[in-house]
Amino acid sequence: MDAKTKLALEKQAVKIRKDIITAVHSAKSGHPGGSLSLADTLTYLYFYKMNVDSKNPSDPDRDRFVLSKGHTAPALYSVLAEKGFFSTDELLKLRKTGAMLQGHPDMKHIPGIDMTTGSLGQGISAAVGMALGGKLGDKNFTVYAALGDGEIQEGQVWEAAMAAAHYKLDNLVAIVDNNNLQIDGKVSDVMSVYPITDKFAAFGWNVATCDAHDFDSIDAAFEQTKEKNGKPWVIVQKSVKGKGVSFMEDNAAWHGTAPNDEQYAQAMADLDKIEKELEER
């Protein structure tokens, strides 16, 4: 990835973070922490990596993305809106009665959503089915699925992991967003999922790792997944929950809480500062 592209993605990611905070603030509820930890990866996927077209959201040959950690919908909605799948005005109506943007992704009513998710552990199974469909239909698309690190406590994730390896789904790339926080606290305290990489390797997956907030590192990990050897890929990304907003970073309290007006102003000031630094670079 060249420096210019990287800078463009970094700028785009700040925009996405502002959208996330604005949407959750407007909704007065939602999940900012995990949305911010996944923001860079989603920006990378939709603005750089994936073959998707906002004018043809149901193209049978498109790449798919499944937000298995469906509660971080604000991040996906922000990316889809900025990418032109629907108006950014919709973000201000998030979670409101009669609005298109539901609390969790709804494929039936939201352009660009490839799978309805929200109940943890289920998205990855749907991604397995999509990848199997791709293989069966001789399609060349890749299926990406993002999971939370807390989410992989769900047994269904490991049922899916078994099936993906068994059916040699090397057109499937799972991302585990490892911010080590879930609602009740640290993942390692609530119910340890470690070692994550070894578990997936033992289930027959290729494993890559990256720094979730460094586009060079993200790109290097996704570049590795181009190697097709009959095994699905998992990228375990080390991330910071609440990344980009000083008082939300690495704080489980911001898993599912919306900022008040004062906190909103502070969050936007933090992001303005990052944006300014990027402009001046």
Next chain:
Amino acid sequence: MADVKIATRESYGKALAELGKVNPDVVVFDADLAGATKTGTFKKEFPDRFFDFGIAEANMVGAAAGISTTGKIPFVSSFAMFVAGRAFEQVRNSVGYPHLNVKIGATHAGISVGEDGATHQCNEDIALMRSIPGMVVINPCDDIEARQAVFAAAEYNGPVYLRFGRLAVPAVNDENYKFQLGKGVQLKDGNKVSIIATGLMVARALEAAETLKEKGIDARVINIHTIKPIDRDIIIKAAKETDFIVTCEEHSVIGGLYSAVCEVVSQSAPCKVVPVAVMDTFGKSGPAAELLDVYGLNAENIVNKVLENIK
């Protein structure tokens, strides 16, 4: 009417193999029960379109949801207990809520599972599946109906729950029978009482009607194969034209056919409705035929219910 008895799970397996020939998009998923659910018949014909997911029903249902988004028509199979019970939330959230084109072929429903006992005898699946918005629920009564129901499910765009049994059952319909999704079938006219039955209880309802005829009681017999969406018209007509209704199902009295019929008549044509069903209890081990008697799921009990309630 042929004397040969066929279990509807056998019909399911055969129909899938026939369907596979005419519809290349059909794929079949199973959870290590292909021999019992009879999807093995499809597997033999179309090994490339059959996928075993192992003993992992939740993932199987989710994967079916996913593959349906790529244009395939998945039939997912396991015992009713495990696909409607264990994987209920996957069916609800990954299939029902997005209204995906997934067909659930559940076998070994009801207490006629027999010797395996209560852990495997699912008397709650109709209640569970019926409560999901947009889910079609079909409970065929014999071989011919079961086979046609499989084809009808494939033609319908959306989630369908198909309920099949382990026990061989007699034929109710002949080769001229035409299955229509959502349409009840009046098998025998009558003006005193309406016996509304589903699944293997349909044959038993006809048997009861014969006995009642000998006693001078004219019973109407209706087969409700599609429990959702239910044929309101045929039920309201029965409620208005006969004195009362007896419902017959190999399912819990809670949430199944009895409930569905009561929901219709209580609003549109109030009348007495008497259940023949599994009366809010678990099953137990034993030969299927004996268990059906033990739980009152037989013609004798239907006759008794009619006689007890007749004016």
